[in-house]
Amino acid sequence: MSVERRKIVAIVEAAFSVIVWGASFIATKVALRYVSPLTVVWLRFAIGVVILGIAMVIRRQMAWPGAKEWGYFALLGFIGITFHQWLQSTALLTAEASTTAWIISTTPVFMALLGWLLLRERLRWLQIFGIGLAGTGVLIVVTKGNLASLVGGHFGSSGDALVMVSAANWAVFSALSRPGLQRYPATRMMFFVMISGWLFTSLLLVGSSGLGDISHLRLSGWLGIGFLGIFCSGLAYIAWYDALQVMPASQLGVFLYLEPLVAVGVAALVLNESLTISSLLGGVTILLGVWMVNQSHFS
Numbered sequence: 001m002s003v004e005r006r007k008i009v010a011i012v013e014a015a016f017s018v019i020v021w022g023a024s025f026i027a028t029k030v031a032l033r034y035v036s037p038l039t040v041v042w043l044r045f046a047i048g049v050v051i052l053g054i055a056m057v058i059r060r061q062m063a064w065p066g067a068k069e070w071g072y073f074a075l076l077g078f079i080g081i082t083f084h085q086w087l088q089s090t091a092l093l094t095a096e097a098s099t100t101a102w103i104i105s106t107t108p109v110f111m112a113l114l115g116w117l118l119l120r121e122r123l124r125w126l127q128i129f130g131i132g133l134a135g136t137g138v139l140i141v142v143t144k145g146n147l148a149s150l151v152g153g154h155f156g157s158s159g160d161a162l163v164m165v166s167a168a169n170w171a172v173f174s175a176l177s178r179p180g181l182q183r184y185p186a187t188r189m190m191f192f193v194m195i196s197g198w199l200f201t202s203l204l205l206v207g208s209s210g211l212g213d214i215s216h217l218r219l220s221g222w223l224g225i226g227f228l229g230i231f232c233s234g235l236a237y238i239a240w241y242d243a244l245q246v247m248p249a250s251q252l253g254v255f256l257y258l259e260p261l262v263a264v265g266v267a268a269l270v271l272n273e274s275l276t277i278s279s280l281l282g283g284v285t286i287l288l289g290v291w292m293v294n295q296s297h298f299s
Contacts, residue, residue, distance in 0.1 A: 010246035013239035014255045020236040022262025024228060025097035026270050028089055031224035035213035037089030040225065042205050043214070045081060045198040047229025048237075052191040055238050061188040072180060073192040074200075080173035081197020082204070087166035095159030098273050101263030102141045102283045103163040105256070105290060109134045110171035112293050130292025137285030138164070145278025186241035194233065253294060257287055 031040045056062055065073060092100060109131050115121035123131075139147060142156030180189050205211060217225070244252055260283055267273040 006246050010243040010252075014243040014247070014252055015258070017236040017240040017243070018255045018258045019262050020231045022101060022259040023266045024232040025088075025092065025100050025263050026266045027224040027227045027232070028092050029097050029224075029267075029271060031217075031221050031228065032089065032092055034216045034218060034221040036208070037086060037093065038201065038205055038208060039211075039213040040089050040228070041082070041085040042198070042201045043225045044085070044228040044233050045194055045201065047226070048233025049191065049195050049198055051230060051234025052187060052194060052237065055234075056187050056191050059185070059187060061185045063188065065192055069184075069192070070196075073189070074196040076173065076176060076180070076193045077196025077198075078200050079169065079176065081194055082200040084166055084169050084173060085197075086201075087162050087169060091159035091162035091166065093159060094157040095163055096273050097267040097271060098260075098264040098279060099141055099156070099160060100163045101260035101267075102279070102286055103138055103160065104167050104170075105260045105283075105286055106134050106138060106164075107167045107170050107174070108253075108290050108293050110168045111174060114171050114175055126295065127293050130289040130295075132289070133292065134286050134289030137282045137287075137289060140282030140285060141279055143278075144276065145281070181241075186244070187238060190237050190241070257291070260287070 028040060031043075035043075088100070088104075112121075112123065112127055112131065116123050142160045177189075177193075240252075264273075264275065264279070264283070268275050
């Protein structure tokens with residue numbers, strides 16, 4: 001395959017991943033009508049593990065991890081699968097899907113702050129301004145444009161606060177994943193990270209009534225779970241990391257700006273979430289701030 005053709009394929013794969021991930025918030029909201037957040041996470045990644053396992057076998061990347069690798073994969077699995085997905089699923093019980101997507105898009109801001117706090121990376125003035133702008137956008141989104149409500153201590157719903165935590169948590173997961181992605185094939189690494197996270201979730205599920213919830217699922221709930229497992233936790237991960245092998249991370253990151261836009265559109269169509277001026281204004285402000293952070297970082 002020629003270089004130009006490979007790049008076109010990579011663009012298609014990146015766009016596919018972002019569209020799927022944008023719709024994941026809506027699929028989660030649908031599944032949560034029937035089962036608990038923990039059950040959603042468990043079912044989603046049970047399917048995802050199977051998809052990635054098949055891909056790993058087809059690509060002949062199957063190799064059992066050593067003891068040190070298992071420890072590393074288990075840490076990533078707990079942070080990036082068990083804890084992160086529990087945060088997001090629980091948040092979506094009260095947070096709107098569109099609001100969640102806007103807040104999640106601030107992850108690069110938390111990554112920049114993490115580099116400054118732990119790695120002593122220098123923040124340029126454009127990055128600092130971008131961080132402030134993104135923060136302002138979040139406040140506009142969660143207060144629905146009523147910034148005066150912050151005086152009374154009202155910061156959106158409880159779910160909005162959990163989403164903020166999940167955005168910071170994903171920044172930690174991303175930073176910890178970088179060394180591994182340089183040493184291991186991405187599909188193999190994500191398979192063992194995912195299966196570790198799924199096993200942790202299984203332990204939590206055994207101690208709850210989560211397994212009994214499965215009988216409550218109806219067709220729309222199963223469709224939501226199937227979409228999350230097959231597309232969001234399986235095919236989209238494979239497509240994204242395939243694209244990452246062809247395109248630089250700085251170019252690929254541009255596609256992530258589309259994710260909240262997809263979420264807003266799908267949420268309006270499927271969940272009847274309203275498209276408000278304040279949401280769009282806050283969202284655009286967030287994306288502009290994140291763009292400033294990334295522009296300064298990659299320049």
